Amino acid sequence: MSTVAVPGKQRARFRMPELSPRQNLALTVAFIVAAALLPFLLDEGGRIMDNLVLGAAYVVMALGLNIIVGFAGLLDLGYVAFFAIGAYMMGYFGSGFWADAGNGEGVSLLVGEPAASLPGFHFNFLVIIVIAVIATTIAGMIIGLPTLRLRGDYIAIVTLAFGEIIGRIAINGDDLPVLGKVTAGRQGITPVDKIDLPFTDRFQSLNLRPWYWFALAMVVLVLFVNFRLRDSRLGRAWIALREDEVAASSMGVPLVRTKLLAYGTGAAFGGMSGAFLASYLNTVNADQFQFSFSIFILAMIILGGLGSIWGVVLGAIVLSAINNYVIPEVLNQKPKEWFNLDFELSQLSFGIFGFLLVIMMVLRPEGLLPERRRQMELEEGIGSDEAVYESRMS
Amino acid sequence: MSGGAVSVEERGEGGPPGTPVLEASAVTKQFGGLTAVNDVTFSIPERSIVSIIGPNGAGKTTFFNILTGLYKPTLGRVTFDGKDITGGRPDKIMKQGLARTFQNIRLFGTMSARENVMVGQHSRMKAGLFGSILHTPGVGREEKRAREKAAEELEYVGLKPNTHDQLAINLSYGDQRRVEIARALASDPKVLLLDEPTAGMNPQESDSLTAFMRRLRDERGVSILLIEHDMKVIMGVSEHITVLDHGEKIADGGPEEVRNNPQVIEAYLGKQAAEGH
Numbered sequence: 001m002s003t004v005a006v007p008g009k010q011r012a013r014f015r016m017p018e019l020s021p022r023q024n025l026a027l028t029v030a031f032i033v034a035a036a037l038l039p040f041l042l043d044e045g046g047r048i049m050d051n052l053v054l055g056a057a058y059v060v061m062a063l064g065l066n067i068i069v070g071f072a073g074l075l076d077l078g079y080v081a082f083f084a085i086g087a088y089m090m091g092y093f094g095s096g097f098w099a100d101a102g103n104g105e106g107v108s109l110l111v112g113e114p115a116a117s118l119p120g121f122h123f124n125f126l127v128i129i130v131i132a133v134i135a136t137t138i139a140g141m142i143i144g145l146p147t148l149r150l151r152g153d154y155i156a157i158v159t160l161a162f163g164e165i166i167g168r169i170a171i172n173g174d175d176l177p178v179l180g181k182v183t184a185g186r187q188g189i190t191p192v193d194k195i196d197l198p199f200t201d202r203f204q205s206l207n208l209r210p211w212y213w214f215a216l217a218m219v220v221l222v223l224f225v226n227f228r229l230r231d232s233r234l235g236r237a238w239i240a241l242r243e244d245e246v247a248a249s250s251m252g253v254p255l256v257r258t259k260l261l262a263y264g265t266g267a268a269f270g271g272m273s274g275a276f277l278a279s280y281l282n283t284v285n286a287d288q289f290q291f292s293f294s295i296f297i298l299a300m301i302i303l304g305g306l307g308s309i310w311g312v313v314l315g316a317i318v319l320s321a322i323n324n325y326v327i328p329e330v331l332n333q334k335p336k337e338w339f340n341l342d343f344e345l346s347q348l349s350f351g352i353f354g355f356l357l358v359i360m361m362v363l364r365p366e367g368l369l370p371e372r373r374r375q376m377e378l379e380e381g382i383g384s385d386e387a388v389y390e391s392r393m394s
Numbered sequence: 395m396s397g398g399a400v401s402v403e404e405r406g407e408g409g410p411p412g413t414p415v416l417e418a419s420a421v422t423k424q425f426g427g428l429t430a431v432n433d434v435t436f437s438i439p440e441r442s443i444v445s446i447i448g449p450n451g452a453g454k455t456t457f458f459n460i461l462t463g464l465y466k467p468t469l470g471r472v473t474f475d476g477k478d479i480t481g482g483r484p485d486k487i488m489k490q491g492l493a494r495t496f497q498n499i500r501l502f503g504t505m506s507a508r509e510n511v512m513v514g515q516h517s518r519m520k521a522g523l524f525g526s527i528l529h530t531p532g533v534g535r536e537e538k539r540a541r542e543k544a545a546e547e548l549e550y551v552g553l554k555p556n557t558h559d560q561l562a563i564n565l566s567y568g569d570q571r572r573v574e575i576a577r578a579l580a581s582d583p584k585v586l587l588l589d590e591p592t593a594g595m596n597p598q599e600s601d602s603l604t605a606f607m608r609r610l611r612d613e614r615g616v617s618i619l620l621i622e623h624d625m626k627v628i629m630g631v632s633e634h635i636t637v638l639d640h641g642e643k644i645a646d647g648g649p650e651e652v653r654n655n656p657q658v659i660e661a662y663l664g665k666q667a668a669e670g671h
Binding site for chain 2: 224225228229232233234235236237239240243244246247248249250251252253254255261265372373376377380382
């Protein structure tokens with residue numbers, strides 16, 4: 001048995017306090033109310049609103065990936081695949097991409113004018129979200145079935161490859177053999193329908209508040225799912241197989257099925273957020289679906305603290321603020337102003353993220369708001385390679 | 395095949411009397427060129443305590459792993475409760491009623507004792523993805539029952555209520571062993587496989603575990619298969635003993651029979667000791 005942690009042995013580090021269900025509910029409600037009221041303080045079409053919408057969409061993805069990586073311990077380096085699939089569902093069913101649909105007159109479902117009379121499929125956004133969730137879950141299952149029989153690092157490698165495959169298809173999909181045109185490559189599918197919900201006006205590009213509130217509603221949903229799953233039979237099974245697959249399966253936890261549930265659920269939120277972003281950004285462009293995006297989302301949950309729900313929310317907000325605001329808006333011209341160097345800082349974004357992660361690993365490897373179990377696993381080596389290698393299954 | 399086993403086969407069965415609940419017939423496991431378990435036939439009757447003994451490296455744990463589905467046997471069949479479970483998935487075998495503990499304790503360290511035992515009930519619970527998210531009344535009841543059952547099992551194995559919410563990694567060694575047994579019992583198994591449960595225990599603790607095994611058999615009707623090095627425990631509790639050496643079954647029978655078998659003595663103490671006997 002490894003050494004038992006002595007409290008105070010290391011530097012006293014702040015970690016997410018263990019909240020009672022009541023406290024957690026209070027925190028959640030306070031967070032949501034504050035977040036919902038925030039737009040009233042801001043310019044409805046300004047840069048900050050824009051960043052808030054993107055930030056909320058990233059929180060959804062980060063919390064989705066948290067189910068896969070944080071809860072079930074499956075290192076997924078290809079999460080961008082689900083973003084891409086969700087976005088393409090939006091592109092397929094909410095734009096003029098399939099110009100021949102309905103003999104060129106377009107097919108529409110529960111949408112108002114002008115989208116209803118344009119060529120291509122134009123479905124209501126809520127329908128598209130359902131399609132995106134189903135499509136990404138199925139894709140998650142297809143990717144997961146062969147992948148999740150592997151363990152540890154191999155899962156990372158194979159998911160990485162699948163992410164790349166989807167990215168390549170996105171780039172070259174404007175002229176595939178046999179299938180023909182399935183994406184618009186780097187040109188992108190554009191324009192994409194704006195969200196058009198019942199009982200409200202079609203979302204506008206000049207008023208970002210409705211977008212933000214919609215994204216916030218998705219955040220609430222994914223938060224809810226995270227909390228419920230964490231404290232459930234499934235949540236326990238995920239911790240168990242994360243720590244010791246052999247013991248978990250010997251205790252009746254079906255490995256592949258349990259991992260697939262994590263993978264499928266996480267994928268669904270990637271797809272949901274992807275469909276939203278496609279509509280919000282008004283394009284489904286192959287350049288969005290690069291490997292670096294997977295790392296971007298993964299960095300959020302590592303920064304915040306793997307498996308720690310509030311930590312992941314914080315990590316997603318911090319990184320998306322750095323990515324969308326601090327680097328391009330605040331510091332972008334500084335190399336020139338300060339050092340007279342001829343480049344813009346935004347060209348170095350991913351170098352900066354990498355540097356931040358290295359700093360984090362040195363100073364605070366457990367993340368900003370670490371989760372208790374994950375911190376213990378890190379400090380005491382529970383569920384580390386030792387257990388994995390010794391437990392080779394035939 | 396060695397002489398000790400032949401006498402058993404002449405009796406026309408691979409083990410002790412009684413209706414067998416778990417049977418292994420002619421099980422062989424090879425790793426590359428190494429034969430870890432060679433042609434072992436074995437059975438556990440209902441409501442009984444039987445043991446497998448043998449020197450280190452005799453293939454006992456490998457045989458355990460074959461029974462519980464961690465390894466697929468190269469040859470042979472394993473049947474449990476009349477069903478063929480040869481090479482089945484560990485979780486499915488567990489669900490049918492075959493639970494185990496591990497030689498080197500394998501609790502989930504960051505979970506409390508209670509949560510560990512709740513994981514043991516996984517196969518007996520139904521809550522799925524959507525049920526867990528929506529937390530339907532049925533799921534809530536099931537979760538509550540699982541918590542209560544976990545507490546009952548922990549008390550049954552002798553853990554005081556104030557330790558139930560401690561993290562497994564912080565429990566004493568003896569308590570960790572107990573939690574592991576409680577976790578296995580939480581699925582209400584028909585057969586419990588204990589892999590060296592008294593390792594690292596002092597004589598008093600071993601004695602109380604011996605008594606506990608009898609209680610398990612008599613109160614809950616569980617059959618127990620024991621791998622053990624402590625001969626006092628083995629001889630005291632086993633109704634039937636199978637001896638493995640170099641992966642082969644060299645003897646089986648009641649404690650007296652095995653104790654006086656020259657091949658067994660040879661395996662443990664060397665040839666000279668056997669001759670001097």
